[in-house]
Amino acid sequence: MIGDRVLDCCALPHTSAVEDTLRVVFVRAGRSEPVSTSALADALHVSAPTVSIMLKRLTAAGLLRRTDGHLAALTDHGAAHARDVVRRHRLLEAFLAQELGVPWDEVHAEADALEHAVSDRLLDRIDRHLGRPERDPHGDPIPRGTGGLDEDWGVRLDAAPAGSAFDVERVYDRDSAALRYLADLGIHPGVRIDVTGRQPFGGPLWVRIGTIEHALGDPLTHLVHGRVVA
Amino acid sequence: MIGDRVLDCCALPHTSAVEDTLRVVFVRAGRSEPVSTSALADALHVSAPTVSIMLKRLTAAGLLRRTDGHLAALTDHGAAHARDVVRRHRLLEAFLAQELGVPWDEVHAEADALEHAVSDRLLDRIDRHLGRPERDPHGDPIPRGTGGLDEDWGVRLDAAPAGSAFDVERVYDRDSAALRYLADLGIHPGVRIDVTGRQPFGGPLWVRIGTIEHALGDPLTHLVHGRVVA
DNA sequence: GCCGATCATTAGTCTCCTCTAACTACCGGT
DNA sequence: ACCGGTAGTTAGAGGAGACTAATGATCGGC
Ligand SMILES: [Mn+2]
Ligand SMILES: [Mn+2]
Ligand SMILES: [Mn+2]
Ligand SMILES: [Mn+2]
Numbered sequence: 001m002i003g004d005r006v007l008d009c010c011a012l013p014h015t016s017a018v019e020d021t022l023r024v025v026f027v028r029a030g031r032s033e034p035v036s037t038s039a040l041a042d043a044l045h046v047s048a049p050t051v052s053i054m055l056k057r058l059t060a061a062g063l064l065r066r067t068d069g070h071l072a073a074l075t076d077h078g079a080a081h082a083r084d085v086v087r088r089h090r091l092l093e094a095f096l097a098q099e100l101g102v103p104w105d106e107v108h109a110e111a112d113a114l115e116h117a118v119s120d121r122l123l124d125r126i127d128r129h130l131g132r133p134e135r136d137p138h139g140d141p142i143p144r145g146t147g148g149l150d151e152d153w154g155v156r157l158d159a160a161p162a163g164s165a166f167d168v169e170r171v172y173d174r175d176s177a178a179l180r181y182l183a184d185l186g187i188h189p190g191v192r193i194d195v196t197g198r199q200p201f202g203g204p205l206w207v208r209i210g211t212i213e214h215a216l217g218d219p220l221t222h223l224v225h226g227r228v229v230a
Numbered sequence: 231m232i233g234d235r236v237l238d239c240c241a242l243p244h245t246s247a248v249e250d251t252l253r254v255v256f257v258r259a260g261r262s263e264p265v266s267t268s269a270l271a272d273a274l275h276v277s278a279p280t281v282s283i284m285l286k287r288l289t290a291a292g293l294l295r296r297t298d299g300h301l302a303a304l305t306d307h308g309a310a311h312a313r314d315v316v317r318r319h320r321l322l323e324a325f326l327a328q329e330l331g332v333p334w335d336e337v338h339a340e341a342d343a344l345e346h347a348v349s350d351r352l353l354d355r356i357d358r359h360l361g362r363p364e365r366d367p368h369g370d371p372i373p374r375g376t377g378g379l380d381e382d383w384g385v386r387l388d389a390a391p392a393g394s395a396f397d398v399e400r401v402y403d404r405d406s407a408a409l410r411y412l413a414d415l416g417i418h419p420g421v422r423i424d425v426t427g428r429q430p431f432g433g434p435l436w437v438r439i440g441t442i443e444h445a446l447g448d449p450l451t452h453l454v455h456g457r458v459v460a
Numbered sequence: 461g462c463c464g465a466t467c468a469t470t471a472g473t474c475t476c477c478t479c480t481a482a483c484t485a486c487c488g489g490t
Numbered sequence: 491a492c493c494g495g496t497a498g499t500t501a502g503a504g505g506a507g508a509c510t511a512a513t514g515a516t517c518g519g520c
Binding site: 113122159 | 331348368
Binding site: 247299 | 505506507514515516
């Protein structure tokens with residue numbers, strides 16, 4: 001936490017816990033995943049009561065609304081702050097990967113800590129140093145200014161029909177071990193995959209990367225997003 | 231704060247406040263400055279009672295001793311942890327200055343925040359990336375391994391006799407405005423200064439850098455350390 | 461030897477973050 | 491209608507860190 005970035009506007013201190021919650025709500029909502037108390041507890045590695053109390057505080061501060069099924073949704077104000085945290089997070093991920101060669105399965109954890117400690121001034125230096133990158137190592141767009149963020153996740157790999165080709169654009173960065181495995185297979189943003197077949201009843205998806213063929217289970221295919229091209 | 235660096239050994243959480251206190255005690259003691267409650271409160275930008283309580287906790291954890299005049303001194307154990315914080319701090323300063331061009335009067339504040347968020351793994355990447363630097367932008371030695379740290383501050387510029395030359399080795403980094411001014415004058419580690427004269431009764435010291443002559447008051451000369459060479 | 465200034469500590473409060481345990485609300489199945 | 495499980499919240503507690511106000515200790519000056 002750097003002292004000078006405080007949510008004066010909403011009478012809420014800009015702590016790590018607050019920032020992390022805003023970021024996770026933003027990203028999950030962008031993926032159209034349900035933002036429930038338990039899902040947040042899981043993602044943030046805290047207990048459900050801890051999330052419950054945090055959501056109440058964020059709601060009181062006008063950053064969050066509760067929808068029908070206890071779910072959480074950011075207000076415009078909350079989304080603006082969340083975007084700022086996401087920007088810091090992804091820009092740091094890009095920096096760590098490009099400048100220091102941190103592998104893409106490690107950058108998330110590092111950025112999760114650094115995002116609260118980097119000043120706006122330093123962040124802008126990093127941005128300039130990298131030449132104002134558009135995407136982080138997972139293909140996630142880096143929010144810039146107030147311009148509309150392209151939070152389009154495209155199509156999930158498991159939705160690609162057999163016989164089609166698939167351009168990988170984004171890979172969800174939650175699971176380090178999965179990222180490591182996908183990288184071993186050569187799956188990362190910018191790569192074209194041939195979908196060769198699909199077993200029925202949730203069976204594995206057969207894909208070819210280069211000349212090698214692999215069977216991918218749902219937990220993996222659900223992480224890979226992009227476009228069907230043929 | 232990154233979760234995995236906890237002082238298990240001393241039953242004390244490795245928080246920012248704890249780390250900052252250890253670092254400041256270490257550096258002040260290294261400069262042979264009195265480490266009093268009020269001096270720490272001033273340096274850490276907290277109230278005296280806050281320091282008082284922290285010193286009691288550190289003492290209870292065996293990281294600190296109280297000497298005669300209420301002063302604080304690190305135990306060997308405390309010094310070992312403090313060294314680690316100082317290493318993170320100075321290595322980050324060096325990285326920010328060399329890789330991102332952050333000016334030397336800004337690196338301290340940035341490192342003060344980042345030092346608690348950087349993992350050991352990332353720090354080692356930074357270290358390797360910089361080629362294992364020995365000194366930070368202020369000329370301060372970067373502790374490495376368990377080897378003896380050269381915390382020699384040499385001689386203060388105000389102790390240099392008129393007519394002598396003075397090699398600047400270290401500049402104390404506490405005061406940003408002073409660092410900015412000294413940089414404008416061309417005073418930084420590696421520079422040779424000619425001491426041309428000294429006014430009596432605490433008057434200014436006259437120095438020549440290159441061809442330009444300047445009068446420096448005590449607040450400035452006390453920050454500049456090095457060796458008298460002639 | 462007293463007086464005031466300075467310094468340190470104690471006392472009392474506050475906020476934030478986290479937990480466990482208990483309770484409640486809901487929902488599906490029988 | 492009932493029962494059990496899941497999800498969410500409430501209740502209660504504790505630690506860390508911060509503050510102000512009051513109190514205690516120390517020391518120099520006169
Ligand atoms: Mn974080
Ligand atoms: Mn990412
Ligand atoms: Mn710090
Ligand atoms: Mn320094």
